[in-house]
Amino acid sequence: MSRTPDFFEDLRRVGTLKKALLGGRPSDNALARIPRPAVSRDTVGAWLRGQRFPQQLEPLWAVLEEILAECARQDVLDSAADEISGESVAELLAEGRWRRTWRAERQRRTQSNQEDAERQQARKSLEDEERRTRQAALVDRPRPVRSWTPKRLGVHPAIPGHPATPGGTGFALPAYVPRPHDEGLRTRLSAAVTDGESLLVVVRGESCTGKTRTAVEALTAMPDDFHLLFPADADSLLAMLAADALGPRTVLWLNEAQHYLDSTAGEAASAALLRRLDGEGPFIVLATLWPDHDKALTTAPAPGKEHGDPHRQARTLLAQAHYIYLPRSFADHLDAVRRMAGHDASLASALEAGGTDVTQILAAGPDLVAHYEYPEGPHGISGQALVSAAMDAYRLGATGPLPLAFLHDAAPGYLTGGERAAVDTDDWFPEALNHAQTRIKQIIRPLQNVPHSSRMGALPGVVSLADYLQQHGRRSRQPLCPPATFWNAATRHLTSPDGLARLAEAAYKRHRLRHAADLYRAAADAGNTSALLLLLAEMREEAGDRQGAERLYRAAADAGNTKALAHLAWMREEAGDPEGAEQLARHAADAGDPGTLQLLAEKWEEAGDRQGAERLYRAAADARSTKALTRLAGMREEAGDPEGAEQLARHAADDAGNTSAPLRLEVRDREGAEGFHRAAAGKAYPPAQQVEMWERAGDPEGAERLARHTADAGDPRALVQLASVRGQAGDWQGAERLYRAAADTGSTWALIQLGSMRGQAGDWQGAERLYRAAADAGDIYALTLLARMRGQAGDPEGAERLARQAAAAGNPDALPPLAGMREEAGDPEGAERLWRAAANTGCLWDAFNEMPGRWPYGLEADGSASGPWEQPEPRIVVSGPS
Numbered sequence: 001m002s003r004t005p006d007f008f009e010d011l012r013r014v015g016t017l018k019k020a021l022l023g024g025r026p027s028d029n030a031l032a033r034i035p036r037p038a039v040s041r042d043t044v045g046a047w048l049r050g051q052r053f054p055q056q057l058e059p060l061w062a063v064l065e066e067i068l069a070e071c072a073r074q075d076v077l078d079s080a081a082d083e084i085s086g087e088s089v090a091e092l093l094a095e096g097r098w099r100r101t102w103r104a105e106r107q108r109r110t111q112s113n114q115e116d117a118e119r120q121q122a123r124k125s126l127e128d129e130e131r132r133t134r135q136a137a138l139v140d141r142p143r144p145v146r147s148w149t150p151k152r153l154g155v156h157p158a159i160p161g162h163p164a165t166p167g168g169t170g171f172a173l174p175a176y177v178p179r180p181h182d183e184g185l186r187t188r189l190s191a192a193v194t195d196g197e198s199l200l201v202v203v204r205g206e207s208c209t210g211k212t213r214t215a216v217e218a219l220t221a222m223p224d225d226f227h228l229l230f231p232a233d234a235d236s237l238l239a240m241l242a243a244d245a246l247g248p249r250t251v252l253w254l255n256e257a258q259h260y261l262d263s264t265a266g267e268a269a270s271a272a273l274l275r276r277l278d279g280e281g282p283f284i285v286l287a288t289l290w291p292d293h294d295k296a297l298t299t300a301p302a303p304g305k306e307h308g309d310p311h312r313q314a315r316t317l318l319a320q321a322h323y324i325y326l327p328r329s330f331a332d333h334l335d336a337v338r339r340m341a342g343h344d345a346s347l348a349s350a351l352e353a354g355g356t357d358v359t360q361i362l363a364a365g366p367d368l369v370a371h372y373e374y375p376e377g378p379h380g381i382s383g384q385a386l387v388s389a390a391m392d393a394y395r396l397g398a399t400g401p402l403p404l405a406f407l408h409d410a411a412p413g414y415l416t417g418g419e420r421a422a423v424d425t426d427d428w429f430p431e432a433l434n435h436a437q438t439r440i441k442q443i444i445r446p447l448q449n450v451p452h453s454s455r456m457g458a459l460p461g462v463v464s465l466a467d468y469l470q471q472h473g474r475r476s477r478q479p480l481c482p483p484a485t486f487w488n489a490a491t492r493h494l495t496s497p498d499g500l501a502r503l504a505e506a507a508y509k510r511h512r513l514r515h516a517a518d519l520y521r522a523a524a525d526a527g528n529t530s531a532l533l534l535l536l537a538e539m540r541e542e543a544g545d546r547q548g549a550e551r552l553y554r555a556a557a558d559a560g561n562t563k564a565l566a567h568l569a570w571m572r573e574e575a576g577d578p579e580g581a582e583q584l585a586r587h588a589a590d591a592g593d594p595g596t597l598q599l600l601a602e603k604w605e606e607a608g609d610r611q612g613a614e615r616l617y618r619a620a621a622d623a624r625s626t627k628a629l630t631r632l633a634g635m636r637e638e639a640g641d642p643e644g645a646e647q648l649a650r651h652a653a654d655d656a657g658n659t660s661a662p663l664r665l666e667v668r669d670r671e672g673a674e675g676f677h678r679a680a681a682g683k684a685y686p687p688a689q690q691v692e693m694w695e696r697a698g699d700p701e702g703a704e705r706l707a708r709h710t711a712d713a714g715d716p717r718a719l720v721q722l723a724s725v726r727g728q729a730g731d732w733q734g735a736e737r738l739y740r741a742a743a744d745t746g747s748t749w750a751l752i753q754l755g756s757m758r759g760q761a762g763d764w765q766g767a768e769r770l771y772r773a774a775a776d777a778g779d780i781y782a783l784t785l786l787a788r789m790r791g792q793a794g795d796p797e798g799a800e801r802l803a804r805q806a807a808a809a810g811n812p813d814a815l816p817p818l819a820g821m822r823e824e825a826g827d828p829e830g831a832e833r834l835w836r837a838a839a840n841t842g843c844l845w846d847a848f849n850e851m852p853g854r855w856p857y858g859l860e861a862d863g864s865a866s867g868p869w870e871q872p873e874p875r876i877v878v879s880g881p882s
Helices: 007-020 028-032 041-048 057-073 095-136 180-195 211-221 234-242 264-277 291-298 312-318 334-341 345-352 358-362 365-373 380-395 404-414 417-421 428-436 467-476 484-493 497-509 513-525 529-542 546-558 562-574 578-590 595-606 610-622 626-638 642-656 660-667 670-680 687-696 700-712 717-728 732-744 748-760 764-776 780-792 796-809 812-824 828-840
Strands: 198-204 227-229 250-254 283-289 322-325 447-451 458-465
Touching (some): 198 211, 198 264, 198 291, 234 250, 283 291, 334 345, 380 404, 380 467, 458 467, 578 610, 732 748, 748 764, 796 828
Antiparallel strands (some): 447 458
């Protein structure tokens, strides 16, 4: 029975024949030159191994014809082509045979491709239908990007122009004054759309500086066929991701991104969104963040505390972001504002108010503060108390709407006895609420109604605090501890498990231990049982009851608390059970916390168990720990595997913008490292990292040019970073020049570093002058440094005044060092006064370790006592030459 020729099998038979019967002649190199145009040697080899189908027959036949000619020269045409088929060499190499089999194979492949395309189309249709079904069940659904209004996307209404309409409620949107960051943002978005990229952009700035308006204006860079989704909260975002609603050509709108990322659900949403960013594009995430929230979400835990990392996923997500930094004021663009004000009444009104904080004035921010701080009328003080309670709730960890019942019960503690006695007990709350909901400049209220997410009207019985007042409260009330009525009201009326746990932690830090216990129990009742169990376990462990602590940690772990898994792993390690420790650390990594694996690996490496350490580092790397990848690269290089080291280093850099691993490769491969850094500089790394790449790659001029360019665009951090690198290398003159350039662009940290260099050189007057300049520009840490300098100079009153200013501005850690100075100077009363002030701010210094036997009992009327404090990680100042 004749066999049906198979095209690829016949090609392999020819390849075998050439090798066995013809001695490898003609060579693949010679055969590659025969077709016109010529083909590569690899192509010929792939043909004769049956691994590649030639799209055209003639080049293949030219190769086969030369092999046929060689067979004739060696007189083997009548020989058997192989031991099985019974065909001769001439029959195998017949031209007609190859033309028939090539056409048959091409037709088969065309039909197969068509069938594959039809199957893929059917599968895609089915997937699209399933996606549409899932999306139809969403509360928040995608809509064309052009159908969203600035008001719906969260832009603040602006003060009306002149003449103002009495009682008017219209939404005024002033003309937009573009600044340099706008062009950069639009260019970045347009590039992502053109290249089909997935991109996360964070517009970062303080309240009412124009973050949301900037992002809205940037939407004009989106093509008309894009859709936009605006989730109501983290749960809605998770539902969108589960429904695969965030497809290509979609914008995800995360205005005030902390509402989506700062919670247990936010961690899950961050992890899911990070995976989506690795998917098909173009897909754009536009987020806005306050600096305070950005710092809270992106600050890594102190060394040794990685197992208690509440924002690991959010920090990993934000590490991928392209940041746009908004300046606080229009100081450098007032001329542009004046030009537009001639045609815009709202801008004209803002200019009439004076100052350069144009966006804040447009949003009535200063008017909100004035209404709060200078209450008028018989019910003004009571209304102020409601707003103060709301400020404390948000600054200490509450999220979402606040129940009116909470404000009602919390407010009395914010009034003096005389003020409470003067209040009409029958109708004080409605009148106080009216004052707190007064419409300011016809556009905004201090306490605002909360709209329904799915229908018209407001949610009953709840309000929220204007975000400008939230930010003001974080600063103005930072050194104040809420009264007992606040903690009691929070325990009774707040219901968010994560919010209650954060408030419990805030009470614990302020030594309100009874309130902390009540709030932890409330958090447990609301569903966050692991928070209470974890606290009780830590208390048992501190008391030496390891058995009881381990039992409670296991209960917390069973309730889903990954921190408890980390605690258990360390307890097993300390008990001499490395296998149990590794197993628990892997469970923690599977639950989203690879930090314990990383720490165990470091400990095992220090103990000499490099094989075990490498195994743990790899497990941590599999759980998306870039730090573990970096260390693995180092271990590979130390083991004499430079190729493996470079591969891991590049993986670390691509994984999370981490440049520390590839930077170390320069020593071994200067040319390769320089090429890597030049390529990486085109990626979305933060400017400071890009600058360091250029500097490390041996191009100081390029590094300085890039640093100055980013400083001119409003971000001086790259200059500061470059100055730090130069200082570490001993180039103090270059470091000082760069610090001064950064200071000229408004960097207070550069002023502080210059002050440190002056101090190291013995110029204390120059140092103090620079610190004062930084403090006058609003830098809290500069106030702290000045306080310490005044204390060391023998001016305790001046030191205390500056330390209290720093604490009021947000740095309570300024107080304990001065308290220690007072104690050493023989002023125990002054020292205790400062310790108590520090305790009321939630300061984390282990203050009373420096005052043996002194504990802050009686800090409040209910007799709450103190608990253990933790020492903060010190802030490092790069000093100049001694």
